[in-house]
Amino acid sequence: MKGEEIKSTLMEYNLQSWSKQKSINPISVEKAEGIYFWDYDGNRYSDMSSQLVNMNLGFGNPAISQAIKNQVDQYCFVGPSYGAESRAILAKKIIGLMPDNMGKVFFTNAGAESNENAVKIARMFTGKHKIFSRYRSYHGSSFGAGNLTGEPRRYTLEPGVPGFVKFFDPYVYREGIEFDSEELASSYYLKKLEEQIQYEGPDSVAAIVMETITGSNGILIPPKGYMPGVRALCDKYGILMICDEVMTGWCRTGKMFAFEHFEVKPDIVTFAKGVTCGYVPLGGVVVSKEIAAYFDDNLLSCGLTYSGHPLSCAAGVACVNYYEEADILTNVNKVGQVLGEVLEELKQHHKSVGDVRYIGLFSAVELVKDKETKEPLVPYGKDPKGIMGKITGLLKERKFMTYTHENMVLVAPPLIITEEQLREELKKLDEVLTIVDQELLTYA
Known part of the structure; x- marks a missing residue:
């Protein structure tokens, strides 16, 4: 099966969790290695949530x-x-x-x-x-x-x-x-x-x-x-x-x-x-x-x-x-320090970022309408305007794959990620947060 056939077959016969079924648009994955996976058109995506925070050692570990x-x-x-x-x-x-x-x-x-x-x-x-x-x-x-x-x-x-x-x-x-x-x-x-x-x-x-x-x-x-x-x-x-x-x-x-x-x-x-x-x-x-x-x-x-x-x-x-x-803990603590430093910079530079929390390679960016009042970007348990979905979509356009929950963007990459790979991906998050600051705050 090719990518489009896989997607259409899934959408016809498979119920996808936590989704309104008419709105799903699954990426058909052809291959995967390390922190990356590829669709059938050759596009490379970065797995910045370790799928569901489970693929700690990434894809293709021999x-x-x-x-x-x-x-x-x-x-x-x-x-x-x-x-x-x-x-x-x-x-x-x-x-x-x-x-x-x-x-x-x-x-x-x-x-x-x-x-x-x-x-x-x-x-x-x-x-x-x-x-x-x-x-x-x-x-x-x-x-x-x-x-x-x-x-x-x-x-x-x-x-x-x-x-x-x-x-x-x-x-x-x-x-x-x-x-x-x-x-x-x-x-x-x-x-x-x-x-x-x-x-x-x-x-x-x-x-x-x-x-x-x-x-x-x-x-x-x-x-x-x-x-x-x-x-x-x-x-x-x-x-x-x-x-x-x-x-x-x-x-x-x-x-x-x-x-x-x-x-x-x-x-x-x-x-x-x-x-x-x-x-x-x-x-x-x-x-x-x-x-x-x-x-x-x-x-x-x-x-x-x-x-x-x-x-x-x-x-x-x-x-x-x-x-x-493989001494994975050493890498987690080394690269995790970089993750914390960059997230703190994002918090300083973006008016939509109310707080960042991180430990090891486990982190969240909490988005707000106003830093002073701390009003969440979306109400608890609701997203009537689809704001968080738009943010996920903007990240997906840049091949930065993660998920959001409530007013949080999760960043939890595979524990094998290098500092160079992490910095490259967090630049994409920075770009999207700029769009949130300039466009989506008003829309929200």
Whole structure:
């Protein structure tokens, strides 16, 4: 099939996620390598969002491909109750990367399944039923993970599952309070969280679930003291701390896992995306030694046909090996520093840029109508004039491929990107922001 035939066939027979189907215009991809992919007309595009913040090692990594081929030659599948070498090796490697309190991993197929099973495990272990999660969060779109999610993508699932409670994020930029320090901001948010725990009844709360660093909803980095404070509240009230590392895990933020930045030890960690970089679907739930021991004599009522799929685990072993052998963290921290410097320059130069937030190669540009009032470029949960779609289109014209969410432009390139490649691409973002300043601010 040629490019146009692929596109027309998809549009006729395939439902595309998060889209009005008449408005989609998919690029038919002929080949891909590194941070780039090409359409059937030979146009080269730069993947500045790592697809869905999952292709951390880019396209065409030979080590991952070869590992999958080797597993195919041995066998493609045996059920979760059988011994598969790739499953055993990957489980051991993952536990070896975790804090010393962590014990075992339950494999899933994706981030949503990871978060749903984490909730089930928390409820089984604690005997409690309420689950706290934040408003500006995305934990997946399946029914359970969608109820865990706080942002507008949960609306179609409502009325939802009983027991899910939302609380406010430490979103300092939009708080309307001028805190003298990050520590004071953390104190404010932690007091409000503790108050809500008390109102809900601590004896009914099984877990607090957080994206360690909020992803698509704005790259919201917790202020100093916040994560240790949440850990202390969990300890005080006998609540499990669950860190969703689906986006932030696997070197994305300059650490193997984002919770390492904050020197906390979660009770449960969920992961997906970068564990295989999208080459084959895989996710997982890592539980503490205490939780793991509980299920020695109590039924683990979790099960998936494809839990620990041998092909996926083979890809996972290759990915984890590559992160370490290629010293990906060093590149993330080196190039990530450049990303932060350039984004700060864009913030200074463009009146539409209210804030920039970044850590490692994980960043967002927050667009506003007015820097003083901080009014978002588009209202929360709405884009009646299609402003953000226009911005995505302008970037696409320049072959800078990423996505927007609310009033944010996400910049999260593959972790193999070089400084030269990054600077070349950010010039395109600069051009588009100039157009936003000159034309779209008035239109908005």
